[in-house]
Amino acid sequence: MSHPNSKVIITCAVTGSAHVPSMSDYLPLTPDDIRTQALEAAEAGAAILHLHARHPEDGRPTPAPEVFRQFVPAIAAQTDAVINISTGGSTRMTLDERLAYARLAKPEMCSLNMGSMNFSLHPVAAKITSWRFDWEKEYIEGMEDMIFRNTFLDIKRILTEFHEYGTRFEFECYDVGHLYNLAYFVDAGLVKPPFFIQAVIGILGGIGPDPENLGVMRATADRLFGRENYHFSVLGAGRHQMSLVTMGAILGGNVRVGLEDSVYLAKGVKAKSNAEQVRKIRQILEALSFEIATPSDARAMLGLKGRDKVSL
Secondary structure (H helix, E strand, O other): OOOOOOEEEEEEEEOOOOOHHHHOOOOOOOHHHHHHHHHHHHHOOOOOOEEEEEOOOOOOOOHHHHHHHHHHHHHHHHHOOEEEEOOOOOOOHHHHHHHHHHHHHHEEEEEEOOEOOOEEEEEHHOOOOOOHHHHHHHHHHHHHHHOOOOOHHHHHHHHHHOOOOEEEEEEEEOOOOHHHHHHHHHHHHOOOEEEEEEEEEEEEEEEOOOOOHHHHHHHHHHHHHHHHEEEEEEEHHHHHHEEEEHHHHHHOOOOOOOOOOOEEEEEEEEEOOOOOOOOOHHHHHHOOOEEEOOHHHHHHHOOOHHHHHHOO
């Protein structure tokens, strides 16, 4: 299933909950912004759209279903791309808040973080001299004393509940230990192939952005699961985005880009849209003779239930 000659799935993570508006004027904040940038990313070649919501007034992350409903159905009406609803939300949300919209939408795919961890961007606060909104500075600095909770029981509850919906997962693994956590649930029969592993490289609190670490994540996943049972994908945080995801594709994996993961297109150059990042990685992949997966390809590769079985 996962080998160097497979078509490459491009996932686009459109806005996320870690970056704040002061980091980039191009970060989509309102439902219209998120809808427009998601559709542009799909048109550029993203087969999967990974979605969070933000308060329209000030860009603060929100789990509110009524905000998701302002853009998700409109996206679904205008593109065949797979819609992936985050269950990660933010470190400030309870588990029930993080799951609120996904429970209603019962999407083809959700993200699922595979362990509790320190997850922080707090050093970035010292580099920002002007804040657009009052909430941002405390939000970023406060990450220094926050834990991203994803206990074994939390994960078990999500896997059990969403199995009833036929939803499959983007398993976000921020370190080698998260792969072993996933293996625990595979052995318990709660996760069955083909599953989709997103190796998250370069977040402070997770595995570092050294290229060797990407090889370690890939080799560990192969050893734990067998390459025929899973699809590997790579997310490179911040300035490491393009180099690491390109390396991931060369190792036989898929790729994730988007303003959730990096607000840059190149060194010192802010990406003006998610689509710019999608177009750039697509150009790199096609120059390396990789074929880009369509949404239909992604559904077949990942065993998804299909758009007609969701409640977006």
